[in-house]
Amino acid sequence: MNDLPVGSTARIVNYTQQDSFTERLREFGLIPGTVIRMLRKAPFNGPVEIQYRNSRIVLRPGEVAHLQLERIA
Amino acid sequence: MLILYMPSPAQSTPDPSPNLTVALVGAPNCGKSTIFNALTGLRQKVGNFPGVTVEPKSGDAHIDKTITRLIDLPGLYSFTPKTPDEALSVAVLSGDHERLPRPDAVVFVMEGTNLEKSLFLYAQFAALNLPTVVVVTMIDSIKASGGVFDDIAMEQALNVPVIGIVGHRGIGLEELREHLALRGFTRPEASQNHVPHDAAIENQHEWARNLASDVARVPETDSLTLNLDALFLHPVLGPLIFLAVMLLFFQSVFTWATPVMDSIDAGFAWLQSIVDTALPAGIVQDFLSRGVIAGVGAVIVFLPQILILTLFITLLEDFGYLARGAFLVDRMMGVFGLQGRSFIPLLSSFACAIPGMMSARIISSEKDRLTTILIAPLMTCSARLPVYVLLITAFVPATLLGGVLSLQGLVLMGLYALGAISGLVVGKVFKSTIFQGSKLPFLMELPPYRFPTWRSVFLTLFHRTKQFLTSAGTTILVLSVIIWALGAFPRTTAQAGASATEAAAVQLEHSVLGTLGKAIEPMFAPIGFDWKITIGVLGSFAAREVFVSVMGQVYSVDVSESDETLRTVLKSAISLPTALSILVFYVYALQCMSTLAVMKRETGSWKYPALAFAYTLVLAYSSSLLVFHLARVW
Numbered sequence: 001m002n003d004l005p006v007g008s009t010a011r012i013v014n015y016t017q018q019d020s021f022t023e024r025l026r027e028f029g030l031i032p033g034t035v036i037r038m039l040r041k042a043p044f045n046g047p048v049e050i051q052y053r054n055s056r057i058v059l060r061p062g063e064v065a066h067l068q069l070e071r072i073a
Numbered sequence: 074m075l076i077l078y079m080p081s082p083a084q085s086t087p088d089p090s091p092n093l094t095v096a097l098v099g100a101p102n103c104g105k106s107t108i109f110n111a112l113t114g115l116r117q118k119v120g121n122f123p124g125v126t127v128e129p130k131s132g133d134a135h136i137d138k139t140i141t142r143l144i145d146l147p148g149l150y151s152f153t154p155k156t157p158d159e160a161l162s163v164a165v166l167s168g169d170h171e172r173l174p175r176p177d178a179v180v181f182v183m184e185g186t187n188l189e190k191s192l193f194l195y196a197q198f199a200a201l202n203l204p205t206v207v208v209v210t211m212i213d214s215i216k217a218s219g220g221v222f223d224d225i226a227m228e229q230a231l232n233v234p235v236i237g238i239v240g241h242r243g244i245g246l247e248e249l250r251e252h253l254a255l256r257g258f259t260r261p262e263a264s265q266n267h268v269p270h271d272a273a274i275e276n277q278h279e280w281a282r283n284l285a286s287d288v289a290r291v292p293e294t295d296s297l298t299l300n301l302d303a304l305f306l307h308p309v310l311g312p313l314i315f316l317a318v319m320l321l322f323f324q325s326v327f328t329w330a331t332p333v334m335d336s337i338d339a340g341f342a343w344l345q346s347i348v349d350t351a352l353p354a355g356i357v358q359d360f361l362s363r364g365v366i367a368g369v370g371a372v373i374v375f376l377p378q379i380l381i382l383t384l385f386i387t388l389l390e391d392f393g394y395l396a397r398g399a400f401l402v403d404r405m406m407g408v409f410g411l412q413g414r415s416f417i418p419l420l421s422s423f424a425c426a427i428p429g430m431m432s433a434r435i436i437s438s439e440k441d442r443l444t445t446i447l448i449a450p451l452m453t454c455s456a457r458l459p460v461y462v463l464l465i466t467a468f469v470p471a472t473l474l475g476g477v478l479s480l481q482g483l484v485l486m487g488l489y490a491l492g493a494i495s496g497l498v499v500g501k502v503f504k505s506t507i508f509q510g511s512k513l514p515f516l517m518e519l520p521p522y523r524f525p526t527w528r529s530v531f532l533t534l535f536h537r538t539k540q541f542l543t544s545a546g547t548t549i550l551v552l553s554v555i556i557w558a559l560g561a562f563p564r565t566t567a568q569a570g571a572s573a574t575e576a577a578a579v580q581l582e583h584s585v586l587g588t589l590g591k592a593i594e595p596m597f598a599p600i601g602f603d604w605k606i607t608i609g610v611l612g613s614f615a616a617r618e619v620f621v622s623v624m625g626q627v628y629s630v631d632v633s634e635s636d637e638t639l640r641t642v643l644k645s646a647i648s649l650p651t652a653l654s655i656l657v658f659y660v661y662a663l664q665c666m667s668t669l670a671v672m673k674r675e676t677g678s679w680k681y682p683a684l685a686f687a688y689t690l691v692l693a694y695s696s697s698l699l700v701f702h703l704a705r706v707w
Contacts, residue, residue, distance in 0.1 A: 020155055021514050026274045027151040028516075029189060040306055046404030047413075049306070049519060053282075054187045054291060056519045058400050060407070063514035 001048065001061040001069065004038040010069040011035050017066040025067070029055060035072065093256065094142045094174065096166065099182030100194050101148030102520040104210035107240035108182060109145040110532045112250070117536055129161065129173075136254040144176060150190075151274075152197040157439045166201055178204040178258040180249070185211040185222060185237070186521060188289050192281035195231075200270035204258030205233045208249060212237040214521070220291045227288040231268070233259040241526040298393075298521040305397050315401050318394070319420060325381050330424075333377040341370030359561055360554075368553030375425055375667070378455075379541055380534060382421050382428040386435070387533045391525035395435060396517060403515065409497040410504030412438065412515050415445040419496070422452035423489075426668045430675050431537070440508040444500050446675055447685050450663045451496030453489045456617040460659050461488055463621050467640040468652045492660050495692070553666070556614060559586040578627055586611055600658065600697035601651035613664040620659075650704035654697040661693035 004010055012034045015022045030036070030052065039049040039056065047058050099105045113132030130145040146165060147158035154160040161170070168175030181198060183191030188209070195207070207227070215222050228235040234257055238245035251257070261268060269280050285291075305311055345362045352358040389395045399413030406413055414436045422429030429449045436442040453461075462485075469481045565583040581587050590608035597607050605627040612623040621639075628642045643652075663669065669682040676682075 021516075023153065023274070024150065024155050024516065026278075027153070027193070029193065029278050031275045031278055042400060042404055043308060044404050046407070047400055047515065047517075049400065054189060058396075058403075058515075058517045058519060060403070060515050 001064050001067060002045075004069070004071065006038050006040055009035055009037045009072045011072055013068040013070045015066050016068055019066075021063070022066055025064070028057060029053065030067075036069075092140065093178065093253075094144065094176045095178045095180055095253065096144045096146050096176035097180050097182060098146055098162065098166065098198065099148055100150055100184065100190055102518060103148065103182045103184040103191060104238075104240050105145060105148060105182045107526055107529050108180070108208065108210070108238065108246075108249070109143060110526075110529045111240060111243070111246055112253075113143055114532070115535065117532070129165070134250070134253060136250045139254045141253045143180075144173070149194065151194065152200075156437055158437065166198075166203065176203065178206070178256070180253075181205050181207045181233075183207060183209045185209045185215050185289070186291055186295070188285035188291070189278070189281045192284055193277050196268055196270055196272075196277040196280055198270075199261035199268040202260050202262045204260050206249070206252050206258050207231060207233055207235045208245070209235060209237050210240055211523075213239040213242070213244070214295065215289060215291050218291075218295050220289060222289045224288075227284070230284055230288065231261065233261055241524070241528075295521055301522050302397070302519070305394065306400065311397075312401055315398055318389075318398070322385055322420065325385060330377040330381050334374050337374050337377070338370065341366055341373070344370075356561070356564065360557070364554045364557035364561070365550070368550045368557070373542075375427060376538065376541065378424050379428045379431070380538065382424065382432065383534055383537045384530065386417060386421075386432050387530050388525050390435060391523065391529065393520045393522040396519050399517060400519070409501045411444065411497075411500055412436070412441050413517075415441060415500075418445050418449060419452055419493075422449040422454060425454045425456070426450045426452065426665070427541075427671045430668070430671055431541075433675070440504070443676060443681065444503045444508050446672060447503060447681060447688075448496040448500045450665070450668050450672075450685060450689060451492050451499065451661065453492040453660070454617075454665075456665065457488075457659055460613075460617060460620050461485055461656065463624070463640065463643070464652050464656055467643045468649055488656060488660055491657075495661065499688070499692075553616075556586075556612065556666075559589070560584045560612065581608065581623070581627060599701075600694060601648070601654045601701040606647070606651070606655060610658070610662075610664065613659075614666050616667070617659065617664055650701050653704050654701040657700045658693045658697045661689050661696060663689040 012030055012032050014032055015026070034052050036050045036052045039051050041048045045061070047060050049056060049058050097105050097109055109130065109132065112134040116135070117130060117132035129147060132143050132145075134141045134143055144165070146162040149159040149162045151159075152163055154163045164170040165173050165175065166179070179198075181195060183195070198205075209222065209224065209227070212222050222237060224235045224237045234252060236245050236248050236252070238249065240246075269277050272280070305314060344366050348358060348362045348366065352361065386395070389398070395414070395417065398416065401413070402416045403413030406415055415433075417435060418429045418433040420429075421432050426449045429452065430446045433442050433445045433449070436445060465481050465484050469484050472480050474480055474483065560581055562585055563583070565580050568579075587604075587608055590611055591604040594602070594604040594607050597610070602610065605624075608627055609620045609623040612619045624643065625639055628639065628646065647655075663686050669686060672682040672685060673679050
């Protein structure tokens, strides 16, 4: 997630671990196959905002290590 | 509960007991509260806070001759709860809650601009098979941005009544009221199309996405939100705007509230003078004037700040800016183990810890909320200012460093910084010990910007005021009467010819408070406090600024904060190390009964105020000890 530049899109491939956080991400609709777009990053490695379909959420990239992404563009 | 409903005598009186309990259910930010406010108005029951201890908001809707008890359950993202708020909603809806009964029916609120999210939640909700009516909010935003919404198609798919609503314009509300009055609810099990309540998350989302695209065409993000975010979250402009908003916030609390607070003070002083002249000097006069009126006044005086803070926070929250602010400061707060949302409560605490702790309700993580509440009293509140000003002007020379910087101002700033930095460090300690780890890492939605509805804002202010005045008011009044009694008994008669101030000094010295002060003086001796200062510290538990008037009484000088006499007296009576020790003590010590009372209310347990009191006392005492001895050596 950290490596995605602002404006780029990626597809969620898989979750490498199952816990209540990854379950919450899936409940938010971030299910494998979902295409996400990196909207913006806060400075100093702060939180990032991503968009997918009709939703926009903010999370700390360091906390979503279990998310496998595949860069599209 | 305030009842504005007065049935005319000709009509038959409606059954006063609500005959149906209906829960409002929906995802966070779906517009549930607007509907709740519209239906119940002033008929809300106060006493609802987020978190474990809590009851959800409830209120009565009077429609025709029926009364419906509405419960506004906390928003939830799924029926596998991850936060205490969600657990509460799930427990109530499944009938597992200890005290709250299972609702008879549900108004399921869906966000029109994000139907997939709402339908996903609905898929899980359908398993409960409660009689339901579905409400879709913000259908005007769908249409305004060129989208369409087909409520009939959705009604056919779900086979429960579906009502489109525009909350702030009142469109659709009449239809909803009719459904409530006529009990027009349907159980989801009758649904013709299968609602996948037992399927995997992925399949539920697929169902929700397909149904959403069948019944509504919604543009991806509205352009207003996109444009505003380009500005508010801009890497350079964003933080600058945030800083400006915070400055305005800070400024409003201090500047705008001050005249009102001053007139409240003056009003209570006037009341006191009336009592003082109307009643003969003695215990009754003293009780009414210095016990009751001063006690009530000490509470009411916070109201302007609380109202301004609440207004500001409600507007920013409803508009959607608070979430943006949290995004901007999250990195900084992360250093101290906290999250972006802790910023507002901590900032508010510079005015007063009470509204600060109350605004901590915007933090969804319970551990972060408790940590924030526990460190809020370390932010320098305005009640400490009179104490700081008195001691700084007495002991710090009014010199200008380099001809520009006032030494007194620097010391004052240093005290503010000391409190704030210590608070954040203590927060870090709490987060890495008793509140270690979070069930859920930081995850936040950025809701679309919306214009706040005045009705909702007004109702929030109204209920917050009522809550503050009743709940905190009674506790604080009782406690301040106790402090008064400790200072007023046993009665001592001063020598004939003594002035009123001298008489007050004699009374205080021989009262329980004075005796107590002398008894525990040895405890405070190591940090340089004599029994007179100890009484001042004890008296401060009613309110910190009381220190100034107690000092005036024990040193027998008639004082106001700006009075030259007390400073001169203090300068000769107190050594510099003692003065520094007092200052540091006031930076840390939680000497404020109102704060403890509100902390108990907000956390639901005396455990947290006890912890806060203990840790701040340890911090205060050890820092004063250090400063006192360093200053003596130096």
